[in-house]
Amino acid sequence: MAVMTYREALNLALREELTRDPNVFVIGEEVGLYEGAYKVTQGLLKEFGPKRIVDTPIAESGFTGVGIGAAMVGLRPVVEMMTFNFALLALDQIVNSAAKLHYMSGGQYNVPLVIRGPGGPAHQLAAQHSQSMEVYFYHVPGLKVVRPSTPMDAKGLLKAAIRDDNPVIFIESETLYNVKGEVPEDPDFVIPLGQAVVRREGTDVTVVAYMGMMYRAMEAAEELAKDGISVEIVDPRSLQPLDTATIIGSVRKTHRAVVVEAGAGFAGMGSEIATEITEEAFDDLDAPVLRVTGAQAPMPYARNLERAKTPTKEKIADAIRRVCYANGSR
Amino acid sequence: MAVTKVVMPKLSEQMESGKIIKWLKKEGERVQSGDILAEVETDKADVEMEAFGSGVLRKILVAAGNKAPVGSLIGVIAEENDDIGAVIAQAGSGAPAGAASEAKAPSEAAAPSGAKPGMADRPAAVPPQPRSEDPAARKPSPSKGPESPGSQRVQEAVAAASVPQPSGHGGRVKASPLARKIAAQSGVDLKLIQGSGPGGRIVRRDVEAASTAPAAAAVAAAPALRPVAQPAAAGAEYEDLPLSPMRSAIARRMPLSKAPVPHFYVTSEVAMDRAWELREELNGLEGQPKISVNDFIIRACALTLLQHPGVNASFQGESIRVFHRVHMGIAVALEEGLITPVLRDVHAKSLAQIAVEARDLAERARQRKLRTQELSGATFSISNLGMFDVRDFSAIINPPEGAILAVGSVRRVPVVSDEGLGVGRRMALTISCDHRVMDGAMGARFLQDVKKLLEEPLRLLI
Numbered sequence: 117m118a119v120m121t122y123r124e125a126l127n128l129a130l131r132e133e134l135t136r137d138p139n140v141f142v143i144g145e146e147v148g149l150y151e152g153a154y155k156v157t158q159g160l161l162k163e164f165g166p167k168r169i170v171d172t173p174i175a176e177s178g179f180t181g182v183g184i185g186a187a188m189v190g191l192r193p194v195v196e197m198m199t200f201n202f203a204l205l206a207l208d209q210i211v212n213s214a215a216k217l218h219y220m221s222g223g224q225y226n227v228p229l230v231i232r233g234p235g236g237p238a239h240q241l242a243a244q245h246s247q248s249m250e251v252y253f254y255h256v257p258g259l260k261v262v263r264p265s266t267p268m269d270a271k272g273l274l275k276a277a278i279r280d281d282n283p284v285i286f287i288e289s290e291t292l293y294n295v296k297g298e299v300p301e302d303p304d305f306v307i308p309l310g311q312a313v314v315r316r317e318g319t320d321v322t323v324v325a326y327m328g329m330m331y332r333a334m335e336a337a338e339e340l341a342k343d344g345i346s347v348e349i350v351d352p353r354s355l356q357p358l359d360t361a362t363i364i365g366s367v368r369k370t371h372r373a374v375v376v377e378a379g380a381g382f383a384g385m386g387s388e389i390a391t392e393i394t395e396e397a398f399d400d401l402d403a404p405v406l407r408v409t410g411a412q413a414p415m416p417y418a419r420n421l422e423r424a425k426t427p428t429k430e431k432i433a434d435a436i437r438r439v440c441y442a443n444g445s446r
Numbered sequence: 447m448a449v450t451k452v453v454m455p456k457l458s459e460q461m462e463s464g465k466i467i468k469w470l471k472k473e474g475e476r477v478q479s480g481d482i483l484a485e486v487e488t489d490k491a492d493v494e495m496e497a498f499g500s501g502v503l504r505k506i507l508v509a510a511g512n513k514a515p516v517g518s519l520i521g522v523i524a525e526e527n528d529d530i531g532a533v534i535a536q537a538g539s540g541a542p543a544g545a546a547s548e549a550k551a552p553s554e555a556a557a558p559s560g561a562k563p564g565m566a567d568r569p570a571a572v573p574p575q576p577r578s579e580d581p582a583a584r585k586p587s588p589s590k591g592p593e594s595p596g597s598q599r600v601q602e603a604v605a606a607a608s609v610p611q612p613s614g615h616g617g618r619v620k621a622s623p624l625a626r627k628i629a630a631q632s633g634v635d636l637k638l639i640q641g642s643g644p645g646g647r648i649v650r651r652d653v654e655a656a657s658t659a660p661a662a663a664a665v666a667a668a669p670a671l672r673p674v675a676q677p678a679a680a681g682a683e684y685e686d687l688p689l690s691p692m693r694s695a696i697a698r699r700m701p702l703s704k705a706p707v708p709h710f711y712v713t714s715e716v717a718m719d720r721a722w723e724l725r726e727e728l729n730g731l732e733g734q735p736k737i738s739v740n741d742f743i744i745r746a747c748a749l750t751l752l753q754h755p756g757v758n759a760s761f762q763g764e765s766i767r768v769f770h771r772v773h774m775g776i777a778v779a780l781e782e783g784l785i786t787p788v789l790r791d792v793h794a795k796s797l798a799q800i801a802v803e804a805r806d807l808a809e810r811a812r813q814r815k816l817r818t819q820e821l822s823g824a825t826f827s828i829s830n831l832g833m834f835d836v837r838d839f840s841a842i843i844n845p846p847e848g849a850i851l852a853v854g855s856v857r858r859v860p861v862v863s864d865e866g867l868g869v870g871r872r873m874a875l876t877i878s879c880d881h882r883v884m885d886g887a888m889g890a891r892f893l894q895d896v897k898k899l900l901e902e903p904l905r906l907l908i
Contacts (some may be wrong), residue, residue: 170723441649
């Protein structure tokens with residue numbers, strides 16, 4: 117184990133996979149000479165050369181299409197979106213080609229493609245650059261969607277995504293790139309897609325949260341522990357496939373659940389998870405499942421409004437108290 | 447810390463009272479929530495009763511061998527220094543007549559020697575503390591008052607028990623799914639509890655608090671079925687045997703079927719020669735479960751019921767409920783009566799699976815080790831008296847099912863065929879049908895198809 121940042125863990129995963137498999141290559145804006153807008157690809161051009169680390173024009177639809185075509189003929193491209201907001205420009209390539217070619221070719225073509233980059237709300241990046249983009253992808257049959265919250269998960273899940281024969285949407289976060297944590301240096305360390313993890317054990321309520329929301333839920337849990345409320349936190353890690361068994365197992369233990377998501381709540385991941393819980397664990401519930409989500413509004417630039425739109429530690433703690441009927445309102 | 451009432455649990459839909467077979471914990475013994483306190487005989491099976499609180503089993507109010515109505519106080523769990531006099535006194539004064547008449551043995555007396563005089567008038571004197579294992583109760587209220595929220599709940603539950611106020615409106619009780627589950631297991635009547643959740647919703651902690659509060663007043667006053675065995679004096683002309691719980695359940699339920707349900711009967715004879723040969727052949731295979739004639743019949747009925755959903759149906763007053771799955775009740779004769787465990791989703795099971803599961807159910811039925819959920823939910827039943835050399839008989843439908851099949855013995859009989867007179871194996875099947883659900887022709891067509899399957903038994907293996 118070594119302690120490194122989330123950014124370094126991603127860089128290590130890329131380096132190891134580029135070394136292991138000559139079919140792996142990286143393509144995107146500023147990934148080579150500039151070493152990545154967020155420095156995730158630092159040092160890779162020097163080590164692997166311009167055939168493996170390919171700089172492109174500002175043309176998301178074009179280089180995503182190049183990635184899909186390369187994947188169809190046997191390469192394993194890692195396409196970088198400078199931020200995932202720009203993936204909207206490549207949405208047709210991703211939804212209509214990457215996700216569907218395996219199906220529409222009757223299994224003749226695999227698309228072993230990873231599209232990675234930062235997404236989700238950060239700090240004062242405003243409406244167009246603070247979006248929870250996963251919702252656009254996990255609805256599409258044929259795509260896998262991963263949201264790694266820790267450096268260890270970033271490494272283990274990126275390696276699993278590169279080795280997967282399906283297109284994987286791998287969304288990182290600007291706010292997590294500098295988070296430090298223990299990361300196994302073993303080049304064979306891989307975390308299979310579709311396995312949730314219990315980040316914190318508790319007995320009174322299950323909170324499902326990922327990425328920045330997971331860290332806020334942890335802070336809320338610390339605070340509530342002082343009031344005697346024991347919070348269990350489940351991080352799904354991959355949203356498609358979703359490990360419902362771990363979530364349901366936790367709810368069967370705690371009998372209450374709160375789901376947190378950074379984006380707007382309408383038809384979001386929170387709705388999906390809440391429905392799964394209600395369908396699978398109805399008789400174990402002592403309270404309705406609550407969601408804590410972003411407001412149904414574009415992300416404002418002003419700091420105070422940004423805070424008002426986003427789930428905060430206080431909002432999460434309040435929902436946990438309400439679901440435990442411990443908020444003083446009888 | 448906490449005073450937990452031990453009440454007679456409601457262990458089946460029909461259960462009105464239960465008999466304590468034996469206490470597995472003694473007075474003064476320490477118990478943990480979840481420990482088995484006692485074995486209870488219900489009208490259907492012997493069931494283990496769990497403790498719903500931790501502490502010391504301070505008092506046993508209903509001694510082994512005696513009966514108590516569902517919901518009545520039968521024991522108290524508390525800490526050694528807790529005052530339990532009020533709880534017991536409340537139970538004594540508030541308990542239904544049935545329980546009072548049960549209170550015959552000294553240990554069942556309403557006011558134990560330890561109770562302080564006058565305690566019954568002051569229910570608030572019960573140490574009103576939350577149960578330590580209730581996570582909700584552990585949470586201090588935001589007001590941070592000297593009393594925890596749990597204590598308020600206990601007091602409110604006391605009030606609710608003395609002046610029943612339904613939670614919710616128009617008779618519909620608002621309760622969380624978990625609260626309903628726990629209430630059903632612990633015999634708590636949700637109608638008598640005040641909910642503490644939003645809008646008066648009853649949640650887990652309310653049910654748990656109620657089960658530690660004095661006896662709910664509105665426990666159905668079941669007539670005390672006191673078993674009184676008249677000693678058979680020398681030369682007496684007769685003797686009155688007490689009804690076992692099972693016998694009294696049968697006595698209560700059968701008239702509820704035979705009188706109001708218009709039965710009709712259809713009988714058919716099945717040539718069992720090929721099924722007999724096939725069964726011998728199957729049972730000659732090594733490593734395969736032994737298959738009985740009844741297993742063949744179960745399988746044949748299950749497959750045929752899928753083709754004849756009108757027979758796999760139940761009369762619902764304003765409608766007929768047609769089941770898309772087959773849950774087969776299999777009557778098992780016991781010394782003291784009979785019981786009908788249910789083999790679920792039997793239409794999706796192979797002959798071998800049926801053989802294994804039916805044998806297991808019958809075995810456990812004889813040991814009275816069935817779980818309550820294995821005793822209800824059948825959509826059709828089979829009763830087989832083949833082992834008693836019975837030509838044919840007709841069975842009484844087990845409501846709300848729509849039909850039952852009575853199976854006679856496989857007998858060797860003279861058979862007339864084109865070649866002349868020979869010997870064949872024949873078995874009579876008689877179906878009893880609810881005429882409100884189906885008509886004679888439906889019953890006959892069903893029997894015809896069961897017969898066809900049994901006479902071409904390879905179809906049962908497909």
